[in-house]
Amino acid sequence: MSLPTVILPGFFASSKxxxxxxxxxxxxxxxxxxxxxxxxxxxxxxxGRSVVPIIQQLDRxxxxxxxxxxxxxxxxxxxxxxxxxxxxxxxxxxxxxHGDRNAIWNGxxxxxxxxxxxxxxxxxxRWTKRNLDFVKNNYPGAFYEDVNYVCVAGKAIYGKRQxxxxxxYNSYQLTCGTGNCWGDGITPVVAAHLEGANxxxxxxxxxxxxxxxxxxxxxxxxxxxxxxxxx
Numbered sequence: 269m270s271l272p273t274v275i276l277p278g279f280f281a282s283s284k285x286x287x288x289x290x291x292x293x294x295x296x297x298x299x300x301x302x303x304x305x306x307x308x309x310x311x312x313x314x315x316g317r318s319v320v321p322i323i324q325q326l327d328r329x330x331x332x333x334x335x336x337x338x339x340x341x342x343x344x345x346x347x348x349x350x351x352x353x354x355x356x357x358x359x360x361x362x363x364x365x366h367g368d369r370n371a372i373w374n375g376x377x378x379x380x381x382x383x384x385x386x387x388x389x390x391x392x393x394r395w396t397k398r399n400l401d402f403v404k405n406n407y408p409g410a411f412y413e414d415v416n417y418v419c420v421a422g423k424a425i426y427g428k429r430q431x432x433x434x435x436x437y438n439s440y441q442l443t444c445g446t447g448n449c450w451g452d453g454i455t456p457v458v459a460a461h462l463e464g465a466n467x468x469x470x471x472x473x474x475x476x477x478x479x480x481x482x483x484x485x486x487x488x489x490x491x492x493x494x495x496x497x498x499x
Contacts, residue, residue: 270297270298270299270343270497271337271339271341271342271343271380271381271497272298272299272300272301272333272334272336272337272339272342272343273293273298273299273300273301273342273343273344273345273497274300274301274302274303274326274329274330274333274342274343274344274345275289275290275293275300275301275302275303275345275347275350276302276303276322276326276344276345276346276347276350276351276353276354277302277303277305277347277348277350278347278348278349278350278386278476279310279313279348279349279350280307280310281305281307281310281347281348282305282306282307283302283303283304283305283306285477285478286302286347286477286485287302288477288485289302289477289485289490290302292485292486292487292490293490293494296490296494298343298494298497299337301329301332301333302329303322303325303326303329304325304329305322305325309321309322309325310322315395316394316395316396316397316398316399317366318363318365318366318368318371319353319356319399320363320366320368320371322353323353323356323357323363323371323373326353326354326357326375327357327373327375330342330344330375330378330379331378334378340378341377341378341379341380342378342379342380343379343380343381343382343383343497344357344375344379344381344382344383345382345383345384345385346382346383346384346385346387347384347385347386347387347484347485348385348386348387348388348454348455348475348476349387349388349396350384350387351382351384351385351386351387351389351419352384352387352388352389352399352400352403354375354379354382354384355382355403355407355411356373356399356402356403356407357373357375357379358373358374358375358376358379358382358407358411358412358415359372359373359374359375359376359406359407359411360372360374360376361406361407363402365398365399365402376412376414376415379415380415380416381415381416381417381418381496381497382415382416382417382418383418383419383420383493383496383497384417384418384419384420384460384462385420385484385485386420386421386422386452386454386455386460386475386484387419387455387460388400388443388454388455388456388459388460389403389404389419389459389460389461389462390404390443390444390459391442391443391459392441392442392443392444392445393442393443408463409462409463409464409465410462410463410464410465416466416496417462417464417465417466418465418466418468418493418496419460419461419462419465419466419467419468420460420468420469420470420484420492420493421451421452421455421457421460421461421467421468421469421470422451422452422453422455422457422460422469422470422472422473422474422475422483422484423450423451423452423457423469423470423471423472423473424450424451424452424453424471424472424473424474424481425450425451425452425453425474426448426449426450427439427440427441427447427448427449427450427451427456428447428448429447435453435454436451436453436454439451439453439454439455439456440455440456443455443456443459444456444458444459446458451475452473452474452475452483453474453475453476453479454475454476455475457469466496468492468493470484470489470492470493473486473489
C-alpha cells in the first residue's frame, strides 16, 4: 500500500468538490484524505493576502494522517493554487511578506512526494504575484532534494482572443504573460512545470473538477501519474 496521501484543494474550492478524486485514489489502494476546507475559509486570503489560514489547516490534516496511519511521511497533492501553497508549507524560511514572522512549517520533514496538478508556479497578476514571488525566490524549482516533485500540466485548450477560448487566453496571459499558448483552460503548460521536477503534460486534461470532460482527478487520468506516488 502507498503512503497516505493528502489533497489540498485549489483557490476558493471546498473539500466536497474533491470527493470523487479522493474516492478514486482510495479505490486504487492509496489511503487519501482531503484538507477539510470550505469556500468561506478562503475569504481571508482574497486580494493576495496571507495564506496562513489555509496552511494551518493543511498542517493539521497532515499531522492527523501521520498519526492515523502511523507513518513518518505522506504524499501531498496540491491542485491549482494548492500546489504553490504546499511549497510554502514545505519550506524553512519565514513566510513573512504579510508580517507574520512565526509562519514556518518545515513540512518537508513530513512529505515524501509533492504532486502539483495544474498549479501556476508563476504569476504576473497583481494580487497573486507577491505570494508566488515569495515561493519562486525562496524555493526555486524542485528545491528540496529529499522531496520528490511531480508537476502535472494539462494541454486541452489553446488560448485565443475569440469565443470559446477567451477565458483561457486571459488566464494564460495573467499567469505567464502570453495568452496564445496551450494549457488546461486556466493554467498554461509553461507555468505548471518546475525545473528539476518530474514534469508531465497530459493531452485533453482540463483544470477543474467542475469542468466538462476529464480533469487531473478523473480515474483514467490518475493512472497517468499515480506511479510517482511513493510507497
